[in-house]
Structure formats: structure tokens, C-alpha cells
Amino acid sequence: MSKIGTCSGIFFAILCSIQLANAQVKEESELFQDLKNADNILFEKGFNECDMEKTDQLIHQDFEFYHDEGGVQNREEFFKAITDNICSSKDRKPIRKLVEGTLKVFRLKNNGKTYGAIQKGKHLFYIKEPNKELYLTSIASFTHLFVLQNDQWKLKRVLSYDHHEPPKFTLPYELDKQTSANSPEPLFDKDDKINQLLKKHNIASTAIGFIDRGKLTQIRVFGHQKAGDPISIDSIYKVASLTKPITAMVALKLINQGKLDLDEPVYKYYIDPDISKAPELRKLTIRHILSHQSGFKNWRYLTKSNKLAFEFEPGTRTQYSGEGFEYLRKILEIKFNKSLEVLADELIFKPLDMRDTHYYWSADVDEKRYSVEHNADGKVLAFKKHTKANAAANLLTTIADYGKFMVHILDGAGLSKALYAEMITPQSQMVNKDVDFGLGWEIFNNLGKGEFALQHSGKDPGVNTLAIIFPNSKKGLIIFTNSETGIIIWRKILKEYFGELGMALAYKKIKEN
Numbered sequence: 001m002s003k004i005g006t007c008s009g010i011f012f013a014i015l016c017s018i019q020l021a022n023a024q025v026k027e028e029s030e031l032f033q034d035l036k037n038a039d040n041i042l043f044e045k046g047f048n049e050c051d052m053e054k055t056d057q058l059i060h061q062d063f064e065f066y067h068d069e070g071g072v073q074n075r076e077e078f079f080k081a082i083t084d085n086i087c088s089s090k091d092r093k094p095i096r097k098l099v100e101g102t103l104k105v106f107r108l109k110n111n112g113k114t115y116g117a118i119q120k121g122k123h124l125f126y127i128k129e130p131n132k133e134l135y136l137t138s139i140a141s142f143t144h145l146f147v148l149q150n151d152q153w154k155l156k157r158v159l160s161y162d163h164h165e166p167p168k169f170t171l172p173y174e175l176d177k178q179t180s181a182n183s184p185e186p187l188f189d190k191d192d193k194i195n196q197l198l199k200k201h202n203i204a205s206t207a208i209g210f211i212d213r214g215k216l217t218q219i220r221v222f223g224h225q226k227a228g229d230p231i232s233i234d235s236i237y238k239v240a241s242l243t244k245p246i247t248a249m250v251a252l253k254l255i256n257q258g259k260l261d262l263d264e265p266v267y268k269y270y271i272d273p274d275i276s277k278a279p280e281l282r283k284l285t286i287r288h289i290l291s292h293q294s295g296f297k298n299w300r301y302l303t304k305s306n307k308l309a310f311e312f313e314p315g316t317r318t319q320y321s322g323e324g325f326e327y328l329r330k331i332l333e334i335k336f337n338k339s340l341e342v343l344a345d346e347l348i349f350k351p352l353d354m355r356d357t358h359y360y361w362s363a364d365v366d367e368k369r370y371s372v373e374h375n376a377d378g379k380v381l382a383f384k385k386h387t388k389a390n391a392a393a394n395l396l397t398t399i400a401d402y403g404k405f406m407v408h409i410l411d412g413a414g415l416s417k418a419l420y421a422e423m424i425t426p427q428s429q430m431v432n433k434d435v436d437f438g439l440g441w442e443i444f445n446n447l448g449k450g451e452f453a454l455q456h457s458g459k460d461p462g463v464n465t466l467a468i469i470f471p472n473s474k475k476g477l478i479i480f481t482n483s484e485t486g487i488i489i490w491r492k493i494l495k496e497y498f499g500e501l502g503m504a505l506a507y508k509k510i511k512e513n
Helices: 009-017 030-048 052-058 075-086 173-178 191-200 240-256 286-290 322-336 340-349 399-410 417-424 488-506
Strands: 059-067 071-074 093-098 104-110 113-128 135-149 152-164 205-212 215-226 428-432 435-437 442-444 453-460 463-470 475-481
Touching (some): 030 075, 030 093, 052 152, 075 093, 191 205, 191 215, 215 399, 240 322, 240 340, 240 453, 240 463, 286 322, 322 340, 463 488
Antiparallel strands (some): 059 071, 093 113, 205 215, 428 435, 435 442, 453 463
16 A cells, blocks of 8 residues: 555545634643643654654554655654654754744544544744754644544644745744744845845845844844855854943842942942042942943043043043943952953853853854954955953854843843833933933933833944844844944834834934944
């Protein structure tokens, strides 16, 4: 008998004739949960973890698997395929995950008694490679026929179909649980629009992370790290001043733990020799530094003397200062006898599983994944491998890692309500009545519909980056580019994703830090 012939005509008749609206069972029902657990055994345990013993207990002796591209397999062939093709490779391990929200279950009865069920849904297939984020390779639908045998559910027939390449966005493995059938559509109507924009303005690449309902739901990448080297979801970018929110959060977490005080004068921990006799020294606090009211210029080399100096009394004016954040780094490292990298690793990077985020170049940074800086003509710039931490600039990270950080901020950042409120409360006006500094963030007010935004940008030669979240609507956007002209793409993306809210923000003055 042919394998195709063994697939019962009754099975397909059931699929065609079933009254879906009436037969679909509720998610909270025992039947739905039983089959969801069965799906977990088949794919999470069998496919992903290669636990063949548990899978064997689930599969019916008369099992058949129908694949729209791989043909038909019986029980023995199915197990052999998983063992030989799925579980044998350590370098490229396929991983399958259920798309949350797509699972449906339909009861099968005979004379009022349940004898089986049909399960339908969608799944995502990833590839896992050593030391890399998982990346999405395909999307497919499935239909399962389960039957009751001695009061146990057994999987008898599987249809796996509609395999196709995903849109050009994906999620790292640990984030894919947030994917749903209702995730927003990919950016722009057609991908060629963004590619044309990159080409027109000599933008080498852009990586985009979209946060919706407090979850990182999309990551999209376009362009190249450098000529002939396409960008990927795990490409590493230098993000310039997006370093500052990370450093600010290190300090805030230590304050939250009672190990620092926001308003304590910091001269007792560190005094820069350049300002040792300055009358303003004893007034400088961490609040002043995080809200850019330290009194320092952006960098000391911008002064005539090339020395650090107070240009005004701390707390009386606002002046953007990377030098202030470097002062904070020295305070933290001296007080806690740990490098800023170690402190950030303990408080942020490891807890959030930000495996590709570092303050400086080391053996842990994969240069093959680095998005090299480009000038306004699209030419590669020589880049420096900084080997010491700078609290204000030079952070190396991926779009997925920084997305995790932004989601953490939306979730309250592990801070007390009082300290979180301080962080998002305007401390000093920066640009105009609608733009202020909080603690580590620019705050955009009066965006309409009761919304405000926490935002920071970054600009260095060959680098333009932006990170923004809307705390009330739980949305956000991260944009990395490795080009001088990368800022040109911001407004288009903001309007595309956030409509009127994005337009309100796009045409406010965003400071290029």
C-alpha cells in the first residue's frame, strides 16, 4: 500500500466538513490544555531538546507525517529524520517555536463521545549557531490529528504546510514568545522603499527594533556592515551616546539598593585634579550629572585650557556633558572598587541576558559582526578599537540587546516607584518648553493624547542611533545606523510606526548627542 493511500480519507473528510465555529474548544478547557501540552512534548522536548523517549510515548503506532516540501514519512522514518537531521548537528541546530495565539483545537465526537481532536496553528523555525542569536528561517502552518487510545492522547497524523520565508524581521530565541499572530506588519509597504532610502542617502545599514505592548515584537535589518558583508540581526554597532542611559541605569540601580544617594555631594568619592580648588566642587551631585546640570562642557578638550572646569554652579543651568558621565564613572569605580564594565555586567547585562553588549573592545567582541562606520559619501571610515570604558560613548551592542534594555525600562527597570518617578520627571529644561532632561533621558512632553516619551540619541563620526519609548502606550523604537547620514531615516520610521504621535515627535527638535 502506498504511504499516501494509508492516510485515511476519513481524516480529510473531517477536515473539510467540520463546523469550525461550533467545534472550536476554549483555551481554558481541559482538552485545549492537554493538546497544547502534547504539542510542547512533540516540538519543545522532541524537536528542540531531542528527548526521543517522551516523543515516542506520544506518537501513534500508525503515525504518518505529510510535509508540503519533504514528502511523506511513517513513524520509523519520522524518528530517523529527527535523529539524523535535527539532533545530529551541533553547529546548526534547528529550533521550532509555536506562534502564541495561533493554536486552535476542535473536538471530534462519535455518538456524543470524544474520540479525537484536530489541532491547528503556526510555527516558526530558527537556526541556532554557536555564540550567535538564533535567527528565523521559515514560517509554516500545521494540522494535527490526535486520537484517544486507552485514555491517552496519541498523535496519528501531521500535516505541515505553507512553508515560506519570513518577512525581513525576526526575533532572538528568548524573545520569540512575544510573537503573536497580531504582531504589526513589517515596516513600509515594500522593502525596496527603505533600501532606496539607504541608497539615496549613502546609509550603509539600519537595524530597527519595534516595541509594542511592552514587548520587543520586531527586529528588521537592511543594508551592509561594509561592502559585500550584509547586515544581520546580531550585527554589532557602536551606539555613541546611547551609552549614557546604560551608565545612568547602573547608578540608579545602586541608588535603589541604598548604596548611593542621588543628592549626596560626590567630592568625598572622587576629585578631579583640574577642579580640586573650585568653589562649586562640594555642590556637585549624581542628580546634577544625570540631568546634565553638572556645569561641565561636553568634553574638557573643548575648553581653551583643555582642562575640566565648572562653567556654572551645578543645578543652576543645563548643559549637555559627556564629561559629567565620565566623572560619574570614576566615582563608581572608586567607591565600589570595580570597573564600570563589571558593575554593568552584574546589574544589567547578565540579568537581561545582553550577551553582546560591552563598553569596550575585548576578546568577547566578534569583529566579524561589527558594523563599520561610514561617512556621508558611503565610504568606510577607519575605526578605533577602544579598550577602556567611557561612560558616555563607545558602547558596543546589538539591536536585540538594546531592545531588551528598553523593554526593561518600560517594565519599571527594577527600581522603586519613587526612584522611577524621579527618572521620568523633568529635572531641567534642555531645548524648549516641551523637551526636558530627566535622569539619563530626554523627556518629550505634550505629544498629544496624554503621551510623553523618554528618548536618547547618539552621534559620532559614522554613527547615528536613536532609542525612544512611550511609557503610557508601552511602545518604543530603537534605530541603529552605521552612517553619517543615518539621522535622515529617523523621521520616516517614526511616522511609519507611530502615525500622528510619530509626526509630533519627528518634528520636535531631537538633540544629536
